Amino acid sequence: MQYIFFAYLSVAIIGLSIFIITRKNPVHSVLGMLFMFIHVGALYLFLNAEFLAAVQVIVYAGAILVLFLFAIMILNIKEELQTELFIGSWVMAIPVVMGLLIMLFLGLRAVKAGYTGLHNIDYIKTMTHTKAFGKELFANYLLPFEVISVILLVAIVGAIVLAKRRLR
Amino acid sequence: MLAFINEPAVLSIILAVVKSIILVSVAMFHVAYATYFERKAIGHMQVRMGPMRVGPHGILQPVADMIKLFFKEDIIPEKADRTVFYFAPVISFVAAISSLSVIPFYKDWYVANINIGLLFILAMSSLGAYGIVMAGWASNSKYAFLGGLRSSAQVLSYEIAMGLSLVGVMIMAGSLNLREIVEAQNKLPYGMFAIPQILGLFVFLVAAFAETNRAPFDLPEAESELVAGYFAEYSGFRFALFYAGEYIAMIVMASLLTACYFGGWTLPPFILKALPWLGLVPGVVWFVLKVYFFIFFYYWIRATLPRYRYDQLMAIGWKVLIPLSLLNIFITGTLRILKVF
Numbered sequence: 404m405q406y407i408f409f410a411y412l413s414v415a416i417i418g419l420s421i422f423i424i425t426r427k428n429p430v431h432s433v434l435g436m437l438f439m440f441i442h443v444g445a446l447y448l449f450l451n452a453e454f455l456a457a458v459q460v461i462v463y464a465g466a467i468l469v470l471f472l473f474a475i476m477i478l479n480i481k482e483e484l485q486t487e488l489f490i491g492s493w494v495m496a497i498p499v500v501m502g503l504l505i506m507l508f509l510g511l512r513a514v515k516a517g518y519t520g521l522h523n524i525d526y527i528k529t530m531t532h533t534k535a536f537g538k539e540l541f542a543n544y545l546l547p548f549e550v551i552s553v554i555l556l557v558a559i560v561g562a563i564v565l566a567k568r569r570l571r
Numbered sequence: 572m573l574a575f576i577n578e579p580a581v582l583s584i585i586l587a588v589v590k591s592i593i594l595v596s597v598a599m600f601h602v603a604y605a606t607y608f609e610r611k612a613i614g615h616m617q618v619r620m621g622p623m624r625v626g627p628h629g630i631l632q633p634v635a636d637m638i639k640l641f642f643k644e645d646i647i648p649e650k651a652d653r654t655v656f657y658f659a660p661v662i663s664f665v666a667a668i669s670s671l672s673v674i675p676f677y678k679d680w681y682v683a684n685i686n687i688g689l690l691f692i693l694a695m696s697s698l699g700a701y702g703i704v705m706a707g708w709a710s711n712s713k714y715a716f717l718g719g720l721r722s723s724a725q726v727l728s729y730e731i732a733m734g735l736s737l738v739g740v741m742i743m744a745g746s747l748n749l750r751e752i753v754e755a756q757n758k759l760p761y762g763m764f765a766i767p768q769i770l771g772l773f774v775f776l777v778a779a780f781a782e783t784n785r786a787p788f789d790l791p792e793a794e795s796e797l798v799a800g801y802f803a804e805y806s807g808f809r810f811a812l813f814y815a816g817e818y819i820a821m822i823v824m825a826s827l828l829t830a831c832y833f834g835g836w837t838l839p840p841f842i843l844k845a846l847p848w849l850g851l852v853p854g855v856v857w858f859v860l861k862v863y864f865f866i867f868f869y870y871w872i873r874a875t876l877p878r879y880r881y882d883q884l885m886a887i888g889w890k891v892l893i894p895l896s897l898l899n900i901f902i903t904g905t906l907r908i909l910k911v912f
Binding site: 404428430431434437441453454456457458460461464465466469472473476531532533 | 580652654655658685686687690691693694697698700701704705708716720723727730734746747748
């Protein structure tokens with residue numbers, strides 16, 4: 404049962420990713436990306452990470468992708484994107500991608516399967532994922548969390564400064 | 572041969588499918604009669620009769636409307652982007668109707684009791700914006716495109732206020748599960764979060780109107796300036812999907828208001844103490860009555876208030892509602908730390 408589900412999700416994610424990069428029309432790519440994000444959310448659900456699944460859909464599908472769509476629609480790059488290739492030396496690209504893939508597979512071998520440590524499946528089930536996640540984030544990882552929020556704040560301020568300079 | 576049906580996983584899937592079919596049929600019936608009720612209620616508010624021709628007092632009007640929409644020609648503009656044009660109403664409808672699955676109508680009356688019920692509804696309502704913006708873009712028409720852009724900007728900005736206003740409820744209940752939220756309300760003496768969360772309730776109410784594109788925030792379909800907005804080019808059944816999606820979103824928002832602020836299927840304990848025989852009525856009746864009241868409230872507002880200007884809409888969203896909801900989070904959080912509730 405779970406294998407069928409996982410197989411469907413992985414095939415769908417890979418298929419949709421290929422769909423996204425092969426479309427000529429960027430709006431179709433965004434539509435494909437929307438479906439891909441929802442599938443990734445389902446994959447998180449599959450791993451008992453319900454909070455991450457919801458956040459995946461709310462933040463990526465609901466907010467970031469809509470902004471993508473706005474940018475594409477307002478710029479109207481329908482005609483512009485008729486160029487053949489973005490980069491010239493695709494011969495160089497193949498060994499680089501292959502090397503990355505080999506590194507990835509070597510890295511994956513180090514991952515131990517199964518739930519060990521404090522955050523095992525029973526712990527998540529009794530605590531609910533949201534609570535377990537929140538406790539970990541705001542107790543043990545508070546400082547990195549705050550640092551990230553400051554970085555994001557800097558990005559927001561930077562964006563506003565750039566936009567306002569144009570207006571002047 | 573049919574032994575696999577007895578497996579718990581298969582059984583739960585079958586149960587979920589049956590529940591969904593029941594829920595969808597009940598919801599579609601409500602959508603049909605919500606349109607009739609809207610026309611009647613607004614008609615009487617404006618000293619008219621509303622629909623009167625089909626059946627006694629026009630009671631069969633929704634049936635006639637449905638037959639008309641089914642058999643109308645499905646027109647697709649020549650230069651429209653067909654795939655996206657086909658997909659847009661489906662996205663809009665699916666996003667609206669899947670939210671219904673997590674709403675607890677009574678103790679055990681839900682399709683799915685998930686721990687992140689509230690977040691799930693927020694996620695689905697944020698997907699609803701795609702249907703609208705895609706419809707506007709794919710129609711290849713100025714009015715539809717402007718309507719789509721307006722609407723997605725509106726939905727995006729009000730979604731933030733709505734999510735933040737619900738944080739107060741999450742803090743008070745200590746859960747994202749809608750059922751646990753309702754049960755947490757019943758522990759209070761007055762039985763609802765509407766009183767301690769009055770600020771959040773106000774923000775949520777306004778944001779719910781904007782989120783479902785209802786008057787006074789129905790700018791995406793402002794007929795005096797945009798013809799009909801994002802669905803100007805849609806006809807027949809595809810139009811009906813948008814229309815049904817809008818009404819289902821209204822029902823979802825009304826149910827969310829009921830479940831998060833007005834005690835869901837429970838009655839306030841002080842009323843039950845005064846009139847104990849009310850406890851014999853099944854809770855789903857109270858839930859449905861509350862939802863009907865809020866749907867009536869939508870119509871009431873529509874008949875009362877004129878439409879806002881677009882810049883006013885954005886100013887209300889960003890400069891009033893979001894600061895108010897942040898203030899609400901601050902107050903609720905402080906009271907929670909001081910152990911007031």
